[in-house]
Amino acid sequence: MNIDVGLFNYWVVVILMVAGLYTVISKGHLIKKIIGLNIFQVSVFMMYITMGKVEDGTAPIFSETAVAYSNPLNSVLILTAIVVGVATTAVGLALAVRIHEAYGTLDESEIIEMDGGE
Amino acid sequence: MKDHDILRVTAKALIPLIFLFGLYVQFHGDFGPGGGFQAGVIFAAAIILYALIFGLDEAKAVVPPRVLEIIASLGVLLYAGVGVVTMIKGGTFLAYNALDPAHPTHGQHVGILLVELGVGLTVTAVMCAIFFAFAERGRRT
């Protein structure tokens, strides 16, 4: 297969995305699910940053010497998305901690069993 | 870890520097890389470091959780407050130009600084609160 080097970042994005999704779906351990979610989200962050990159562009900070800047919009968007991701992870971990306190386990199938199969 | 002198001394030396760097990132954000988010995390890092070295109770004495809640809310209020002020002054929500109609650029400076300050406050408080919330759990059980 002929892999275009210019699309290298996107290949990484796809691999991370699928790996993250797979982890979320296949792993029964709640912490691993959160890790999977994080990987999934990071892949999207990468996608945004990659598409904002302008060849030979510098970071979008005003400078006398620079010729081209990368698109600052993508960085700004992803900054927001990262914050959202952090918040989600925090809430997820907090829930995991409380689930561990309430059930004594973090394994999804055991929790379902303790809930009576719902 | 209170007994480790090296850690204590290093931390005492580092924490002010971290704060200083945080302030730089916070208020230099409109010229260079930086802003409220990053600065907030840096501030929080300083406090978390303090908590790690000197213990949770010491840290809570410095910034009680109740204060964190208030700071977080104040940050949001500051942010929203700027928006409200711009509306009162005749612009749309967060239209900084309206802060100083005679010198729109000046208005923008003031506006972005205040908003970023709000963001910084909230992020600091929330990061610390998250840390405290998790750190506390282990001790209870």
Added chain:
Amino acid sequence: MSATVLIVLSMFMPLVAGLVLRAFDKEPNIRDGFSLLVAVGTFACVCSLTPMVMAGERPAFQLLEMLPGLSLAFEIEPLGMLFALIASGLWIITTVYAIGYMRGHHESNQTRFFTCFAVAIGAAVGAAFSANLLTLFTCYELLSVSTFPLVAHHQSAESRKAGRIYLGILLTSSVLFFLPAIVWTWHLTGTTDFVAGGILMGKIPDAAVPLLLALFIFGAGKAAVMPLHRWLPAAMVAPTPVSALLHAVAVVKVGVFTVVKVVTYTFGTKLLTDTGGSVWLMYVASFTILASSVIALGKDNLKARLAYSTISQLSYIVLGAAFANELGIMGAGFHIAMHAMGKITLFFAAGALIVLVHKTEISDMAGIGRKMPWTMGAFFVGSLCIIGIPPTGGSWSKWYLLMSAADANVWLMGVLLISSLFSIGYLMPVVTTAFFKPLPPESDHDHHDDHHHEGSGNVEYDHILCVIPPVLTAAGCVLLFLFSDQLYALLEPVMAANR
């Protein structure tokens, strides 16, 4: 009072009364008196509208616009007038009867009973006055829901099951068939109003006419055209006043009323005769008439027998509509009135037997006529009316239906005649058993049982509140025979519109 006020009063008085009744839960006398008062008031309102309609007016009233272009509106035309008169008039008598029955039978939850009863009557009058399909459908559903507590009144497992069958069939059929039929009509014509002569002419492909008609007929499950008749026998677990007024008059008549209304005011008889869209219905209705008569013959339980007789008689009306000619419509309209009067008499008598001597099976009724001459006499007159023998009103409706069949499909005259024989077969044995068989010697067991129920040593054979109503309605059967010209005059415009 203006017509609008009268329309509003005659529909909403029962509805509001239903709510007010709840407040008198602890005061049975006030509650029952109030029920009676409202019944009389409603009937008075309906009556005072009658002269206007007879004079050719069409009092109308738009309540509100429910959907853009679709409103809850009411307009009184002769058929509706007739139906409203029957429902509200018989309500008075039934209320008197119900008070006697419910107290004599020591029923629980009497307040709920009278509340739901009032709401059901309000819905029936609303259906009678409705000016478009949507309003009719709304009242139809309100009637189904409000009568459910009446069917399941005893709260036993059996009556709840019957209630489920009742509501299940009625709701399913109406939602599954009636509603899409209305939406389809709206889609085709942009209106659902009842217009003399129909609205569908030229708007619907010929092939679709039987289909749409089928949706309407089976959608009106209350008309109990087979195979959607199962709810009617099931509903017989209800207290007898309910069976009498609702399941012989209001509920089932809303069903056939819908059928007649749809045939005359939505399709128009011309469309149906031109396209032959109602031919299939003649056969289905004929089958229903014969099949349910045969079933009725085999039932020993009096109320069950009457229920199957009702199914059969309802299909007379459907058949009249299916003939889709002026005499058929006239016959259908007549039969709505005649059957109502006759069947309510029969149910009143059956209920009196239950509440006074606790007899439900026909074979147990030997000789009872000698003890209860008035009740069984009324039963006899009612039977004549159902069978269609002078001097009762039923003979007129049979007459028009036969004439109509002669026009539309001669062979079906045979169905009408045979089924009349059947109805003699299932009604007359009751009368002969009651009057001509000897009364069996009363066993000790019976005494004990009666003692338990009545609180006195002797069986009470005539409770005034249970005996007067059947006698009154039996008299009504005869009066309808004598004064049928009034009825004819009322329905004449409907006939004219279908000429």
Added chain:
Amino acid sequence: MIDHFPAIQVALPMIAAAVVVIVRNPLVSHLIATGVAWISAVIAWTLLQSVLASGPISYQLGGWAPPTGIEYYIDPLNAFVLFLVSGIAAVVFPFAGASVAAEVDENKHHLFYACLLLCLTGMLGITITGDAFNIFVFLEITSLSSYALIAMGRDRRALSASFNYLVLGTLGGTAILIGVGLLLMQTGTLNIADLHMRLEGAHAASKTVLVALAFLTVGSSLKIALFPLHAWLPNAYAHAPSAVTALIAATSTKVSLYVLMRFIFTLFGTAVVFDVFQLQRVLLPLAVIGMFVGSLVAIYQTNIKRMLAYSSLAQIGYMVLGISLVNESGLAGSIVHMFNHAVIKGGLFMVMAAVVLRTGSADLSAMRGLAKRMPLTYLGFVIGGLGLIGVPLTAGFISKWYLVLGAIQNGMWLIVAMILLSSLLAVIYVWRVVEVGFFEEPDPEAPEIKEAPLSMLIPTWIMLGASLFFGVMTDTTAGVALEAARQLMGAP
């Protein structure tokens, strides 16, 4: 002042959330939240009237003109949804007091109300914004606060339910983020109106757009809980604090549905979605299956909150069905059902909140003979249930009318039968509850149960009264829905 209503609509609950955290007093928090919800509702009503009278409103945040800046864009559709969300909040917030006092720790009350307000902020934000990325941000605000709210339920199952929701909700949110990213890649803009203009031309049928559509559809379907992406919904509804269930069930899936509509009709346009990519071929079967699966599973539930949750799944099927009919009547049915179902289901969950408060259980067996003990509450259930079934004179009938009309206009007779059949399944599960309440005698040994407090009864009846009111006075619901559908379908 009135010019700034779009901004105030979103900013006010956010500010209030911050204030509530500072104030900390449960009673004052409750009062603030209630007041804010009422003001929001008034603002939304004003906006709706203004949009209907004088056309769409555009509000430029920060004074930057679109497509550069973030724009709040209000047309009949989202004005309608704004009014729906804030109206429901205005009824549920005062109601929450009694229920929350019984179900949530005293020292968390202020945080509870803060989360409630943030949730409201998020939903209003999603609805009002005209910027695709902004939708994602507000969506996450809503989701995060709902995770927290659900986790506050008494039962430990609330925690696992919330976690489940978090995982699936994040996947959904991120899918929307990916979709928006792909569109940004293709067009370089985030403003929805601008995106639409740029997508109309050469890009319309490109693979990137197709993938973006796929991600956006899947993402919003997860949040809507469209079958088979509904796994999070039943437990989340069943175990959340009752007042939260009432709010979330009534609004959150509806807002997500709005997002889907916005993406399909405004962002991509019907031509791209339905003519080129044939999305209706996916949505239609899923909607129909959802209708049946939801209703059938609901019939077998003994926990009534769970039963209502599954019924929501079925009702969501109706709404998506309306979209996939691709005509004005169907879409209007979908929009009006969004409103009607919100009112009906909100009311039903409020009834259940009262039942849970008094009996301590949402189980069917606990409701035996309850109609005698709590007549007004139980009558409420009957009214709501009739609305779910779609009996005329209730709001549910109006939506069914338009859905059936839409299907008939397409000549889809099978779909007509499906819609009606599945609404009959509702009769079964509603009637079970009605029968148990009215026609069974209460357990003689059970403790005496009082009628629900007035602070719950009044809001419940306002909600259910609305379901009756909007069943007969349809100017605001069906009228606006038709207008919105007309504009979305691209008619002049």
